[in-house]
Amino acid sequence: MQADSLPSLAQLQARVAELEARLAKRDDTVQAHIQLLGELLDNSLANVFAADRSMRLIAINRTARETFERYRGFVPQIGDYVPQFLINQPDIMGRLAPVWPRVLAGEAFIDTITLGPPDAPRHYEIRYHPLHDAQQQVQGGYLFAYDITERTAEQERLRQAEEALRQSQKMEAVGQLTGGIAHDFNNLLGSLLGALELAEQRLSQQRLADTARMLGLGRSNALRASALVQRLLAFSRQQTLMPQAVDVQRLVADMHDLIRSSTGRHIDFQDRTLAAQWSIRIDPQQLENALLNLCINARDAMPLGGTLRIGCVNADLEAADAKRLDLPPGHYLRIRVEDTGVGMSSEVLQRALEPFFTTKPLGQGTGLGLSMVYGFVRQSGGQLLIDSVIGQGTCIHLYLPRDRSAPATCHDEPATSATAPLQARGCRIMLVEDQPALRLVLVEVLTELGHQVQAFEGGHPALESLKEGPPPDLLITDVGLPGRVDGYQLAEAYQNLVEHAPVLLITGYDAADTMHFARPDRRTELLHKPFDLSTLGERIERLLGIAPHPR
Template identity: 75%
Template sequence: MQPVTQASYEQLQARVAELETLLAQRGDIAQANNNLLGELVDNSLANVFAADRKMRLLAINRTARETFQRWRGFVPQIGDYIPQFLANQPDIMGRLAPVWPRLLAGEAFIDTIALGPPDALRHYEIRYHPLLDAQQRIQGGYMFAYDITERIAEQERLHQTEEALRQSQKMEAVGQLTGGIAHDFNNLLGSILGALELAEQRLSQHRVSDTARLLEVGKNSALRAASLVQRLLAFSRQQTLLPQPVDVQRLVAGMHDLIRSSIDAHIDLQDRTLAGQWSIRIDPQQLENALLNLCINARDAMPLGGTLRIGCENAELDDEQARRLDVPPGQFLHIRVDDTGMGMSKDVMQRALDPFFTTKPMGQGTGLGLSMVYGFVRQSGGQLRIDSTPGQGTSVHLYLPRNESTTPEHPCAAPENTDARPLHRPHRIMLVEDQATLRLVLGEVLKELGHEVQVFEDGRSALQALQHGPLPDLLITDVGLPGGIDGNQLAEAYRGLANEAPVILITGYDIACSMALGWPAERTEVLSKPFELKALGERIDRLLGVDAHLR
């Protein structure tokens, strides 16, 4: 072992001094770092609190002290027992009490709370963390509470602005819809009134054949008005469809007169549908409405005349074609409605299926036609696509799935000969209708059919007759009736008095809305106003095919 010389001792002392200086510098740096962190926390936008396991306040920053002073009128101090200084602040203590056990269990989480009186609420986002020592043992908890009151207020202002914008858009749509409906109905009412006026003149001139033709024109216009109402009612809900096998070639052939009466004389209608193509399973009336809508749109796109073509072809869609159309692969009937009109720009074509969108002047279109056709096609399992070039025309493509059943296809039947009705014994029918004109017409029709008719204009008087008089063989009642008893309630009372009681419910509203409390019971039919008198007779025959068994 070498002896320690004076030189080596001095070197050792110098090294110790150097280390002490270095440690002192590091201590100063650590202290400076701690001071800086403390300054940052103290001036943070967050309200910072820390407490031990016994809920004694270990730390509180300047922001939190100022917050308590501003909103609560006092400043908590280090060492204060939290439940004690919050004893008069139940809103804060009520929110803290359930979260403290979660902190002591080691859970870190975020909560959003509102504190203060209702007229001066302050909103806070609070981030809770357990307080750990060097050995990672839980010694308490701390939290950062951010005042987000202004953010919430801004969100509320934005929400109110969005609501105001939506209300404005809704009122604009309602105005556009109202104008469009008024335009369409005025056209229909004009044709009805004109046809009736001319029919009256022809009758006075004993020109009976002309009268029959004019009455048919008026009837078709009334049916179109009824169809418009049903489409508007169906727009706010998913339609209740009645699908059946349909031969499109036969359906379009049966629409020729209706389409020609709906388009201008200088438009050439070409039916390119072919016999023998695949049938589809669809609601035939809704398909007729859809095709008529497309024809009317084509008419409006050809104010100077042109060609309107309706065609269809079988289409076998492979995986790629089906993916592009957003339908399952398989066999579809492809229906096309083409016009040689003004066409659409790319922007118009992108919005053409939007509800209420129309390029027609205010009051000359509802903007619902294409959107309702699209909804009907999609609900039927198909797809609608539009091709259009400005100045060259538009093609609307409907892809509808092939009917796989063997049920006979829907025929375009000729009108039933109402004179060849089966003979039957007279039945006793109760008719309840509050609208005087319709009540008179229906009463006359029922008498002409050979039935005995009791007529009432409100539900209460009809109910009294049911309870005290002989029961009818059939009840025909409007759903909406005055007198505090509606048609559904009247029908229920009738069913309570008669076994298998047959009922015909008449409604001027959407059938789905009228049946909100349940779909019709057994031996109950529903007729939607306006309806053809022939349809009423068919329902009566169906319900009274066997005698009602009354108690």
């Protein structure tokens, strides 16, 4: 290389000056960037802390310094040993000590904590991160602590508002329920008292046929009151169903008098059900309640009179139709309850199945009718659909699955008369019932059947009698008895005393509450209040089929 091709000293100096200027500019940019990050951190809403592996504070932003000064009365400084300046802050140290080893192990995570006195707590969301060097070695950790006290308070206010709204809705529903039930019960009790008064008058006039008719009307209203109570019991939980094979045509035929007495003379009731249709497997009493509810709704939709029809038809649902109905494909019986009433608007139709929804004035309906029918039908494996046109009427369709187990039908066998002799010889029966009127009726019935009856008002004297012996052939006891000995305990003592001892439990509560007591190796049955005497006779006859053997 020739000497004249080498850069001159002046050129070298100029080049060095240019490089130094570029480096200075780059340093200025880095410093500006670092300064900007610092300002951003200082002005962040988060409380920012960083510490090395020995828990020496190496960074703290302005928000964190102000937070410590406001709520703790001091300001941590760079270089401070964290456990030292938190020695008088056990609430903070207690939350930091368990998590710091996780940070030094390289874990990043989020924690939510509450600090401060109980009367003025502060809530924080803390994001922990490990601090790495250029070789990705953990040299400490840092955290961002966000004060979420206001957010937490707002969430609590929202929760309280929602709870208040739910309570308000609950009280509104209870008020509506109470008014509706009172209205329904007053109607039933008014009819019942009127029928009994007329029966008393007809009896004094020796008009026995009219007396029997009035007593039958009173009985039907008592059964309706019982069905209303069952609806209330079932509202709080899924009701206990006892399905069996049912012939709907025969079931509706047995309901003719009840439907006509419930709907009134201004309603033309037409039974369009057909014989030889598929039987369904369902709880017959609940189906009767459901159909009666639908008939009463139809009556209310026809205040000036009209036509009520009940019909049924076999329905073979293919995949497409079954999917539309949210049912498995298969064979169903479709029951139709149709009226020529006022119909429903689209708005009412959309809410018709909601619990407590009713278009009736306050106190004249519970809003439970359709929702309870819907729940019962769905629980039985079926579906309910509503077709309604304003001014033309409403048709309720019930799709219920076909029974394939047996051709048995509803009421195939006549009920055993309560006055028929149960056994060739009288049996010794212990009766425990705290209600005097019911106890008197049961004693009369059992005595007329030829049995010897020991009647007790409470569980304790009955238990003492069991211990003194001899044991009875059958125990009939109410579940809820006054005093320290209830029906469960009495039955337990009796069945421990006598092998295969038969027990008939009587209850006015939901059957689901007492079914747990019955065991396969025990002869225990449940009778739900109110009951008719023929059912009582059937249960006694079944339980006394095998004589007990004293140990």
